[in-house]
Amino acid sequence: MHYTYRFRLKPTSEQCELLDYHRDTCRQLYNHALGEFRDIPQSAGTLNQRVRQVRDQLTDLKEWWDDLNNLYSTVTQAAVMRIEDSIKALSELKERGYNVGSLNWKAPAEFRSFTYVQSGFEFDSKNGQTVLSLSKLADIPIVKHREIPDDVRIKEVTIKKEPTDEWYACFTVDGKQTPEKPADPERCVGIDVGILKYAHDTDGTAVESLDLSAERERLERAQRDLSRKEHGSNNWEQQRKIVAQRHADLKRKRRDFLHKLSGYYAHEYDLVAVEDLDTKGLVELPGNSRNRASAAWGTFKRMLEYKCEREETHFVAVDPKDTTKECANCGVKTEKPLWVREHSCPACGFEMDRDANAAINILSRGLSQLGVGYSEETPVETALPVDTSVSAKRVIEAGSPTLNERSALAVSE
Numbered sequence: 001m002h003y004t005y006r007f008r009l010k011p012t013s014e015q016c017e018l019l020d021y022h023r024d025t026c027r028q029l030y031n032h033a034l035g036e037f038r039d040i041p042q043s044a045g046t047l048n049q050r051v052r053q054v055r056d057q058l059t060d061l062k063e064w065w066d067d068l069n070n071l072y073s074t075v076t077q078a079a080v081m082r083i084e085d086s087i088k089a090l091s092e093l094k095e096r097g098y099n100v101g102s103l104n105w106k107a108p109a110e111f112r113s114f115t116y117v118q119s120g121f122e123f124d125s126k127n128g129q130t131v132l133s134l135s136k137l138a139d140i141p142i143v144k145h146r147e148i149p150d151d152v153r154i155k156e157v158t159i160k161k162e163p164t165d166e167w168y169a170c171f172t173v174d175g176k177q178t179p180e181k182p183a184d185p186e187r188c189v190g191i192d193v194g195i196l197k198y199a200h201d202t203d204g205t206a207v208e209s210l211d212l213s214a215e216r217e218r219l220e221r222a223q224r225d226l227s228r229k230e231h232g233s234n235n236w237e238q239q240r241k242i243v244a245q246r247h248a249d250l251k252r253k254r255r256d257f258l259h260k261l262s263g264y265y266a267h268e269y270d271l272v273a274v275e276d277l278d279t280k281g282l283v284e285l286p287g288n289s290r291n292r293a294s295a296a297w298g299t300f301k302r303m304l305e306y307k308c309e310r311e312e313t314h315f316v317a318v319d320p321k322d323t324t325k326e327c328a329n330c331g332v333k334t335e336k337p338l339w340v341r342e343h344s345c346p347a348c349g350f351e352m353d354r355d356a357n358a359a360i361n362i363l364s365r366g367l368s369q370l371g372v373g374y375s376e377e378t379p380v381e382t383a384l385p386v387d388t389s390v391s392a393k394r395v396i397e398a399g400s401p402t403l404n405e406r407s408a409l410a411v412s413e
């Protein structure tokens with residue numbers, strides 16, 4: 001299992017130029033390699049074999065292409081191998097029904113990163129400042145706001161320039177060897193994610209959706225201003241950066257919220273069950289909000305999954321089919337349009353909040369799917385939780401939707 005640590009880099013202006021030089025050399029190499037790749041017939045081997053064939057030309061290329069010799073060897077190799085990832089990503093999109101063309105040459109704005117694989121990078125300290133020491137490049141000041149655990153192996157580091165012109169280093173690490181997860185999880189939770197509320201769990205915590213309307217408005221205003229400027233002019237370029245910054249603000253706020261919410265569940269529970277959101281039917285929603293919601297849910301699920309891995313918490317994604325329709329008490333299915341907020345079972349009379357009912361179904365499915373013991377009775381059979389509504393703002397400010405009674409207890413003991 002892989003996960004990523006992302007740190008902000010604080011390069012000097014000279015280092016920025018150098019970083020851009022490495023990035024752009026990789027871009028030119030990629031474009032060149034793509035041309036070579038296209039000349040190789042499909043019959044010559046698997047995708048990986050054909051891309052490797054291009055990569056093996058690097059030694060010859062370096063004979064006449066001097067710039068390549070200024071780059072670290074795995075950086076140039078990774079730039080060529082990126083063709084493989086691009087093609088895979090493209091065919092995945094095609095499979096999901098998107099109308100995509102073929103792989104194209106990358107313009108400067110589209111090629112934002114380069115990667116050191118396995119070696120050529122290390123943390124160091126210069127004048128009391130933590131730096132990321134990159135071979136054939138520079139010692140770049142880095143904001144290391146958290147530690148990478150000692151027991152993981154860093155596979156690669158990708159140096160990336162965001163559209164805001166900020167630079168980041170993303171470390172991909174291999175997870176620990178299958179961590180010990182509790183065989184008899186005590187604290188289990190099912191989470192239903194939705195549109196009107198962001199999440200509703202089996203402990204009765206209902207987290208409201210994140211309000212991004214102010215950020216969206218600012219972004220739209222900036223975009224309107226951009227469209228009034230002459231394309232390519234200095235003013236336009238300045239405004240383009242503002243637009244990129246507004247995009248980044250929005251993204252950061254959403255990610256911050258998702259990080260905190262997923263971190264809370266992974267930390268507070270031994271077992272977390274969610275719906276397999278990739279396949280969640282979102283037909284009830286209009287196209288635009290559907291795309292947005294499905295992207296945000298995918299991110300939430302991925303974060304939750306790797307955080308559970310890290311916290312040694314069971315993570316289980318269940319089949320989302322009919323979790324809303326089914327009665328958590330007797331299993332009878334009832335049609336329920338989006339606006340019906342209460343579950344009221346015609347068969348057994350069980351009544352509950354619509355999302356709370358779904359959350360219980362998700363947890364039951366999770367428990368049976370995982371086949372683990374559960375030391376408490378399922379919530380349906382015990383007293384029903386009292387639902388508490390929590391604003392997304394509170395999650396961001398407090399880092400969790402509840403008062404963390406469990407952690408508070410642990411401290412006082």
Ligand SMILES: [Zn+2]
Binds near residue numbers: 328332349350
């Ligand atoms: Zn029922």
